[in-house]
Amino acid sequence: MGWRLALRPYVLIVPALLLTCGILYPFGLGLYYTLFDFSASKPQPDMVRFENYEAVFTQEAFWNSAWVTVLYAVGAAAVETVLGVTVALLLHRSTIVGRVLEKILILPLMIAPVIAAIIWKLMLQPSVGVINYLLRPFGLGGVQWTDTPTGALLSSIAVDVWVYTPFVAILALAGLRSLPTSPFEAAAVDGAGWWYTFRRLTLPMLWPYVLVAVIFRFMDSLKVFDIIYALTEGGPGDSTVVLQIRAYLEAIRFQRYSFGISYTIVLWAVVYLAAMVLVKHLGKIQRKAAEAK
Amino acid sequence: MDMHAHDRRRFLALGAALAATPLLSACGAGFGGDDDKSDGSAADDVTGSFDWKREKGTTVKALLNKHPYTDALIADLKSFTEKTGIKVEYDVFPEDNYFDKLTVDLSSGRASYDVFMLGAYMVWQYGPPGWLEDLGPWMRNSSATGSEWDQADFFPNLLQADQWSLKAGAPLGQGGQYALPWGWETNVVAYNTDVFKKLGLKPAETFDELRELAGTIKRKAPGAGFDGMYGIAVRGSRSWATIHPGFMTMYARNGLKDFTVEGGKLTPAMNSPEAVAFTEDWAGMVKQGGPPSWTSYTWYQCSSDLGAKKAGMLFDADTAAYFQAVEGASPASGKIAFHPGPKGPDGSLATNMWIWSLGMNAKSKKKSASWLFLQWATGKEHLLKSAITHNHIDPVRKSIADDSAYKDKMRHLPGFIETFETVVDQTKIQFTPQAQFFDATTSWASALQEIYGGQGAKSVLDGLAGDLADKVG
Numbered sequence: 001m002g003w004r005l006a007l008r009p010y011v012l013i014v015p016a017l018l019l020t021c022g023i024l025y026p027f028g029l030g031l032y033y034t035l036f037d038f039s040a041s042k043p044q045p046d047m048v049r050f051e052n053y054e055a056v057f058t059q060e061a062f063w064n065s066a067w068v069t070v071l072y073a074v075g076a077a078a079v080e081t082v083l084g085v086t087v088a089l090l091l092h093r094s095t096i097v098g099r100v101l102e103k104i105l106i107l108p109l110m111i112a113p114v115i116a117a118i119i120w121k122l123m124l125q126p127s128v129g130v131i132n133y134l135l136r137p138f139g140l141g142g143v144q145w146t147d148t149p150t151g152a153l154l155s156s157i158a159v160d161v162w163v164y165t166p167f168v169a170i171l172a173l174a175g176l177r178s179l180p181t182s183p184f185e186a187a188a189v190d191g192a193g194w195w196y197t198f199r200r201l202t203l204p205m206l207w208p209y210v211l212v213a214v215i216f217r218f219m220d221s222l223k224v225f226d227i228i229y230a231l232t233e234g235g236p237g238d239s240t241v242v243l244q245i246r247a248y249l250e251a252i253r254f255q256r257y258s259f260g261i262s263y264t265i266v267l268w269a270v271v272y273l274a275a276m277v278l279v280k281h282l283g284k285i286q287r288k289a290a291e292a293k
Numbered sequence: 294m295d296m297h298a299h300d301r302r303r304f305l306a307l308g309a310a311l312a313a314t315p316l317l318s319a320c321g322a323g324f325g326g327d328d329d330k331s332d333g334s335a336a337d338d339v340t341g342s343f344d345w346k347r348e349k350g351t352t353v354k355a356l357l358n359k360h361p362y363t364d365a366l367i368a369d370l371k372s373f374t375e376k377t378g379i380k381v382e383y384d385v386f387p388e389d390n391y392f393d394k395l396t397v398d399l400s401s402g403r404a405s406y407d408v409f410m411l412g413a414y415m416v417w418q419y420g421p422p423g424w425l426e427d428l429g430p431w432m433r434n435s436s437a438t439g440s441e442w443d444q445a446d447f448f449p450n451l452l453q454a455d456q457w458s459l460k461a462g463a464p465l466g467q468g469g470q471y472a473l474p475w476g477w478e479t480n481v482v483a484y485n486t487d488v489f490k491k492l493g494l495k496p497a498e499t500f501d502e503l504r505e506l507a508g509t510i511k512r513k514a515p516g517a518g519f520d521g522m523y524g525i526a527v528r529g530s531r532s533w534a535t536i537h538p539g540f541m542t543m544y545a546r547n548g549l550k551d552f553t554v555e556g557g558k559l560t561p562a563m564n565s566p567e568a569v570a571f572t573e574d575w576a577g578m579v580k581q582g583g584p585p586s587w588t589s590y591t592w593y594q595c596s597s598d599l600g601a602k603k604a605g606m607l608f609d610a611d612t613a614a615y616f617q618a619v620e621g622a623s624p625a626s627g628k629i630a631f632h633p634g635p636k637g638p639d640g641s642l643a644t645n646m647w648i649w650s651l652g653m654n655a656k657s658k659k660k661s662a663s664w665l666f667l668q669w670a671t672g673k674e675h676l677l678k679s680a681i682t683h684n685h686i687d688p689v690r691k692s693i694a695d696d697s698a699y700k701d702k703m704r705h706l707p708g709f710i711e712t713f714e715t716v717v718d719q720t721k722i723q724f725t726p727q728a729q730f731f732d733a734t735t736s737w738a739s740a741l742q743e744i745y746g747g748q749g750a751k752s753v754l755d756g757l758a759g760d761l762a763d764k765v766g
Contacts, residue, residue: 040400040422041728126585127521127603147588148746235531236588237743252393254732255400255418 027268034262040255052262061238061246062263069242069267071153072228073221076160080217083161084168085210089202091169092176102173105166113163117230120159121146149239152232156240159227164220168213175209176202208286215278222271243267334430335660339437348662349378355666356398356409357383358391361616362476362649363410365683366670372678373669379662399424399654407657408666413454413648414537416471417726421459426653427469429456431664442668446690450721451477455650461727461765462554472650473671474689479644479720480542481712482634483599483614484606485625491517496632500543503608503635504574507582510605519602524582526595526604531742533734534591537724539608539634540575540741541645545723546637547571551733552725552765559727559765561758563737564751573750576741588742600625608634610647611712615686618706630707633715644720648689687713729765736760 034052036045056062087105091098108116123129124145132141146152179202187197225244228234234241234249241249243263251260339347357363363385370381384406386394392415398405399419411419419425431437432444444452451474458468482503484496492513497503507524514522528535544551549568552559562568579587584598596613598604600623607614611631616622618629633642651670653663669675673692679685680699688694694713703709724730740757744750 040418043422121589124586125589142585144586147586152588232589233531235739235742236746237531237739237748249732249735252396253735254729255396257400 030261031265033258034265036258038258040257045258048258052259053266055259056262056266061241062243062266064238065241065243065246066270068153068238068240069222069224069244069270072157072160072224072240072242073218075153075157076164076221076224077214077218079157079161080165080168081210081214083165084213085172085206087165087169088172088176089198091173105169107166108163109166111163112226113159114226114230116163117159117227120155120162121231124155146232147236149236152236152240156224156228156231159231160221160224163227164217168210168217171209171213172206175206179205205289208282208289211278211282211285215275215282218278219271219275222274223267243270334427336430336434336437336664339431339434339661341436343436343439345377345439345665347377348659348665351378351659351662352380352382353407353659353662353666354405355381355383356391356395356406357385358410358649359385359387360410360476360649361612361684362679365679365685366675368683369675369678372675373666376669377662377665379665381666402656404654404656404658406654407659407663408651408653410475411472411650411652413465413472413650413722414533414724414730416455416457416650416652417728417730419652420457420469420471421728424655425469425471426655426657426660426663427471428473428653428664428667429470431660432470437661437664438668442672443692446673446692447474448689448691448694448717450718451646451648451689454646454648454722457726460557462552462557462559462725465722465726472652473667474648475651475671475676476649476685477687477689478610478612478647478649479687479713479716480538480609480634480646481611481644481716482606482608482632483611483618483629484632485519485522485599485602485604485628486630486707487602487628488514488517488519488522488605489630491519497635500547500571500574500635500637503543503606504578504581507578507606509582511582514605519605521603522605523584523598523603525578525606525608526584526590526598527579527587527608528592528595529579529583529587529590529738529742529745531588531735531739532591533731533738535738535741536734537645537647538592538610541723542643543575543608543635544568544571545643545645546635546641548637548639548641550725551723551737552727554725559725561733561761561765563740564754564758569750569754572741572744572754576745576750579745587745597623599623599629611709612686615706615709616684618709619684620705631709631712633712642716642719643723644716645723646720727765729761732764733761 035047035049037048037051038045091102091105111119123131126132126142126144131145132143135141135143144151145155183201183205184197187201192200223244224242225248228240228242229245229248232240234245244267247260247263247267249260250256250263254260357366367383367385374380391410395406395409395411395415396418400422416425452470453466455472455474456466456468456470457463482496488510489495492510494506494509497506503525510522510524514524527539547567549565549571550562553562554560563572584590584594584604592609592613595604595607595609596617599607599614600617602625614629614631618626620626633644636642651667653660653667657663671689673690676685676688676690677693677696677699680688680693680696681702686703688699693699694717700710724734727733736757740753743753
């Protein structure tokens with residue numbers, strides 16, 4: 001029986017090991033491919049070492065895509081956080097309306113982002129879309145939402161906000177409901193106002209939950225593909241070509257596999273660094289919040 | 294236990310997997326390549342007299358794009374199985390992701406599909422890596438090909454369009470036959486006869502007239518009972534497909550080239566002074582008479598707008614108008630007429646075309662059965678039936694274009710047959726064949742959007758030409 005007991009820990013880690021291999025194998029393979037000039041027109045490639053990365057970083061298109069990606073991620077995560085927390089605060093008071101809205105709130109999360117983007121594309125259509133139809137009485141019926149670079153980026157962010165704000169709201173609401181009541185009761189006894197209580201109690205204690213939502217949304221937004229591709233295909237011009245779209249075009253559409261994967265590896269590095277910084281920050285905040293409780 | 298470190302590891306692993314896995318796994322587990330490429334053709338193994346039943350009991354797997362031509366093919370598959378004893382299994386994908394599916398499948402080096410639909414432009418992408426079977430040896434082998442298949446019956450420009458030497462810049466019509474024409478589309482102007490009649494307009498004969506006409510319709514039609522109607526529907530999305538229909542047709546009619554070829558070296562020519570002027574005019578036409586939200590316009594929106602009486606004209610594939618024009622298909626059916634479109638300054642009606650072709654996977658293990666399928670699908674019997682009883686229009690075979698039953702079917706569409714007959718001899722692939730076609734045309738569409746957005750045509754096209762010079766040179 002002894003050998004079975006001794007073996008048990010190793011057997012238990014097998015699923016985790018398989019999962020890790022499942023992640024690391026394609027990652028390692030992709031990394032290896034980036035050292036070659038593998039493409040459809042060169043199926044037997046030569047080793048080019050770091051030339052693909054050099055080409056990525058010297059390409060104007062890369063810096064444009066990186067800038068658009070950051071704008072999108074920061075914009076979407078910021079708006080979703082502010083809106084999500086606001087909605088959570090409004091729903092925190094347990095009323096019948098609040099309970100009903102809470103159920104409705106999660107509906108956008110049940111729609112695949114690509115479907116949401118297609119629905120929004122139809123709604124934003126200038127001549128037959130419902131948005132311009134509703135704006136027409138206010139003299140704003142002729143807006144061409146996705147025809148200008150700024151409009152296309154803002155429209156894409158708006159779709160992201162529509163889909164994912166409920167996610168932030170739900171996390172924030174869960175956080176609000178898990179907060180201890182005694183500090184709030186003490187503040188009420190001391191006659192603290194709403195704003196003071198919010199600034200000095202609610203927000204500091206809620207902050208770890210909000211930061212978890214920010215981390216998820218920021219990392220997800222950095223990797224966005226579906227919403228933008230369905231809404232604008234990266235246009236007009238290159239104005240909404242984020243890094244994932246650039247990688248897709250290079251690797252799949254133009255069949256420059258090694259070069260396209262290099263884009264993905266660079267994006268992975270960006271997400272990795274952003275995650276490291278944010279998670280480190282989250283740890284500090286969590287410790288502070290624990291001390292406050 | 295350090296929860297802080299645990300969380301970080303989990304986040305990092307998650308980030309890595311989500312960011313890197315999809316694209317990497319799409320590329321398979323090794324360089325695809327043409328590792329088992331051989332010089333001989335499997336067609337040489339077919340000997341003896343031709344026999345449709347030669348591969349009886351075999352199953353062929355086909356990858357198809359959702360299209361009315363495909364519907365006609367699927368409806369007639371029973372005839373093929375009865376004739377040959379070969380069963381056809383197929384998957385149908387919508388056009389939005391059809392080519393991604395095909396590309397990934399072919400690049401994996403597997404033979405998931407024996408036969409598939411492709412366009413002539415895809416030959417330039419799939420041919421050089423050795424993914425396409427050269428059908429020439431099959432066509433030339435009388436043991437493999439029945440005499441009734443009649444190669445000479447195809448419009449020669451169509452057969453040549455799928456034939457290439459795999460050398461960038463080399464003209465079509467030389468080298469291997471990498472696909473067979475099966476259905477095609479000419480790019481012409483279709484227009485709403487009601488609005489033309491009411492406003493006293495006639496189809497444009499020059500590009501200047503077309504631009505003026507588009508603007509006139511947009512200005513006057515809404516006040517003449519055509520609520521919300523604009524002048525001309527042309528594609529505008531950030532895709533290669535924006536360039537090849539109306540834009541490339543008019544570009545070619547103006548005597549313009551995408552690339553010049555000297556000594557095998559390709560030089561981008563979309564920034565020549567004449568090309569810059571034309572592109573500026575095209576973007577101006579869209580601004581003055583085109584659809585709102587033009588940068589999202591694909592063939593689907595263009596076609597739908599003509600059918601919904603939102604567009605006065607459509608400069609696109611004749612099929613895009615045909616499917617709106619047939620009786621009961623749309624509010625505009627019965628009120629759509631066809632015209633070859635504006636001539637170039639020298640009277641040219643050079644027209645770009647799209648050819649739905651059928652190709653064979655070079656890795657297929659069932660090439661003989663696949664060839665029988667291709668032969669049947671591009672044969673007179675099936676294509677005539679598809680043209681008459683279904684909507685497989687724009688026949689690739691002369692005998693069908695001349696068939697009285699086919700002509701009777703198409704006659705009720707004003708100008709369709711006349712337009713087809715006028716442009717058919719001048720319709721060909723107007724692009725320079727080269728493997729970076731999709732990159733070049735996607736970037737070109739992006740440049741067109743920037744010019745439409747107000748950026749200077751010359752600087753945008755100079756930038757485009759500079760980028761492409763490194764890639765195709």
